[in-house]
Amino acid sequence: MxxxxxxxxxxxxxxKCFHEHGFNGTGIQDIARTAGVPKGSVYNHFENKEALxxxxxxxxxxxxxxxxxxxxxxxxxxxxxxxxxYLAADLENFSYKRGCMFGNFGAELSNQTDLMRGKVxxxxxxWTDAVTQVLQEARETGALTSPLPPxxxxxxxxxxxxxxxxxxxxxxxxxxxxxxFDVFDAxxx
Amino acid sequence: MxxxxxxxxxxxxxxKCFHEHGFNGTGIQDIARTAGVPKGSVYNHFENKEALxxxxxxxxxxxxxxxxxxxxxxxxxxxxxxxxxYLAADLENFSYKRGCMFGNFGAELSNQTDLMRGKVxxxxxxWTDAVTQVLQEARETGALTSPLPPxxxxxxxxxxxxxxxxxxxxxxxxxxxxxxFDVFDAxxx
Numbered sequence: 001m002x003x004x005x006x007x008x009x010x011x012x013x014x015x016k017c018f019h020e021h022g023f024n025g026t027g028i029q030d031i032a033r034t035a036g037v038p039k040g041s042v043y044n045h046f047e048n049k050e051a052l053x054x055x056x057x058x059x060x061x062x063x064x065x066x067x068x069x070x071x072x073x074x075x076x077x078x079x080x081x082x083x084x085x086y087l088a089a090d091l092e093n094f095s096y097k098r099g100c101m102f103g104n105f106g107a108e109l110s111n112q113t114d115l116m117r118g119k120v121x122x123x124x125x126x127w128t129d130a131v132t133q134v135l136q137e138a139r140e141t142g143a144l145t146s147p148l149p150p151x152x153x154x155x156x157x158x159x160x161x162x163x164x165x166x167x168x169x170x171x172x173x174x175x176x177x178x179x180x181f182d183v184f185d186a187x188x189x
Numbered sequence: 190m191x192x193x194x195x196x197x198x199x200x201x202x203x204x205k206c207f208h209e210h211g212f213n214g215t216g217i218q219d220i221a222r223t224a225g226v227p228k229g230s231v232y233n234h235f236e237n238k239e240a241l242x243x244x245x246x247x248x249x250x251x252x253x254x255x256x257x258x259x260x261x262x263x264x265x266x267x268x269x270x271x272x273x274x275y276l277a278a279d280l281e282n283f284s285y286k287r288g289c290m291f292g293n294f295g296a297e298l299s300n301q302t303d304l305m306r307g308k309v310x311x312x313x314x315x316w317t318d319a320v321t322q323v324l325q326e327a328r329e330t331g332a333l334t335s336p337l338p339p340x341x342x343x344x345x346x347x348x349x350x351x352x353x354x355x356x357x358x359x360x361x362x363x364x365x366x367x368x369x370f371d372v373f374d375a376x377x378x
Contacts, residue, residue: 020300022211022213022298022301024214024297025297099296103296103355106358106359107211107288107292107293107295107296107355108211108214108293108296110286110288110359112211112214117359120359121359148372155364155365155368156349156368156371156372158356159349159353159356160352160353160372161352162352162356163347163349163353163355164345166292166296166348166352166355167295167313167347167348169295169296169299170313171310172299176344176348179341179345179348183337183345183349183376186336186337186376187376
């Protein structure tokens with residue numbers, strides 16, 4: 001029977017490997033070595049690398065703190081801005097090298113596995129819906145005067161964020177995220 | 190001596206493979222098979238897969254038609270919009286499955302090869318500069334009244350485009366690009 005404590009270790013190790021080397025650039029052996037377990041024990045817990053990547057992405061989605069977006073203690077616009085600042089701080093922790101796992105897997109795997117493409121699609125949609133909800137709330141309280149409908153704006157903020165994060169990864173700098181916030185401040189008014 | 194006609198065939202085949210399967214998901218054997226040549230002949234023309242990918246990305250960069258952005262026959266704002274519409278039509282030709290090679294390689298390879306990260310960085314910077322130049326021209330002719338500086342706006346249009354293209358790839362639809370154009374029309378005024 002597989003030891004239960006090994007499973008979270010494997011997910012943790014795979015998260016690190018996939019962030020740094022992508023899906024196809026990571027072997028099961030790399031994950032096992034990073035977790036400090038024998039290669040065979042990976043297969044005691046996961047059918048294959050794709051199943052492990054699916055769990056990694058589910059855990060990543062859960063770490064995006066969408067709950068922040070529903071927290072009524074802050075007014076809608078500052079709350080939405082704080083959410084993106086939280087994500088920016090998370091990227092800074094890794095010197096902007098990691099990028100976003102939705103973007104990384106979406107770019108690498110959309111034509112390779114429907115399971116992963118579906119998970120990325122769902123993750124981005126759920127996030128977009130939560131962002132749109134805050135914008136809708138801002139609209140209703142008169143804090144959002146932009147002529148763009150909240151759902152269009154919500155989609156573009158998420159997509160624009162993904163593009164800025166990718167650029168931050170390529171340039172290894174925060175500058176593209178600062179650019180995102182400048183445009184955020186111009187659009188979300 | 191390598192046959193000269195094989196080289197462009199290899200670049201063409203590699204472009205297709207890298208677009209569809211990424212760098213690490215493509216083997217030299219896949220490229221040779223797609224080009225209809227023996228595997229060994231790839232090494233007659235390219236030192237390794239990375240050198241071939243570098244040439245593929247250079248050719249991709251040259252196909253982005255940055256020249257459109259300097260064509261004074263159209264006013265700056267419609268000219269810039271036409272440029273992104275050209276890129277959108279190129280994506281439509283491949284049912285939105287391909288994404289942008291800058292984004293794909295940037296996401297997959299930024300931590301794997303400095304050569305490719307540098308090429309993606311240069312490609313995106315050159316493009317951003319050309320977009321910024323058009324916005325600067327629009328500013329000077331009074332066609333751009335946005336309070337955002339042209340270089341900030343230029344950077345965000347390129348990054349926002351990359352994010353929208355990624356989302357189009359994940360959803361296999363044009364909707365994210367339509368969202369980009371809605372925001373373009375709201376920002377570039």
